[in-house]
Amino acid sequence: MGQIIKKRTDYISWDEYFMGVAKLASLRSKDPNSQVGACIVDADNKILSMGYNGFPRGCSDDEFPWAREGDTLETKYAYVTHSELNAILNYRGGSLENCKIYVTLFPCNECAKAIIQSGIKTVVFAENKYDGTPSVEASKKLMNAAGVRYYQYQPTGKKLEINV
Numbered sequence: 001m002g003q004i005i006k007k008r009t010d011y012i013s014w015d016e017y018f019m020g021v022a023k024l025a026s027l028r029s030k031d032p033n034s035q036v037g038a039c040i041v042d043a044d045n046k047i048l049s050m051g052y053n054g055f056p057r058g059c060s061d062d063e064f065p066w067a068r069e070g071d072t073l074e075t076k077y078a079y080v081t082h083s084e085l086n087a088i089l090n091y092r093g094g095s096l097e098n099c100k101i102y103v104t105l106f107p108c109n110e111c112a113k114a115i116i117q118s119g120i121k122t123v124v125f126a127e128n129k130y131d132g133t134p135s136v137e138a139s140k141k142l143m144n145a146a147g148v149r150y151y152q153y154q155p156t157g158k159k160l161e162i163n164v
């Protein structure tokens with residue numbers, strides 16, 4: 001009689017996996033103040049794209065400004081592409097219709113527009129530290145009107161360690 005080998009039970013859930021990937025992507029950000037990551041998943045739980053906040057391709061991380069205050073042209077806000085938009089634009093495989101996006105921070109109104117227009121139908125966010133600001137309020141208004149569902153990721157407290 002062969003011994004019955006049972007599957008592992010401590011594997012990570014889909015939600016832990018995708019939010020974990022979004023967090024991993026955020027570690028690529030060069031922004032000294034804000035690191036955000038995003039991961040787009042289809043209905044079959046396949047990862048289609050990832051992104052993090054940074055300057056557009058060809059725009060040097062060492063030459064463009066990371067400042068948050070001052071003349072508009074001297075701040076990052078004029079130049080940085082957010083993680084959600086990067087994840088959407090990074091995907092060249094076709095449609096993102098009915099996909100889900102995992103993002104480490106609630107999407108701003110500009111990203112909400114891109115999420116809606118790309119066909120993504122669900123947003124799973126981790127932090128929401130700008131809740132109540134005009135940007136987040138506008139984002140909610142847009143997503144509510146467009147039928148994009150959003151809910152907060154519930155941390156499981158599991159600590160994942162990866163040696164690289």
Ligand SMILES: [Zn+2]
Nearest residue numbers: 082107108111
């Ligand atoms: Zn944004």
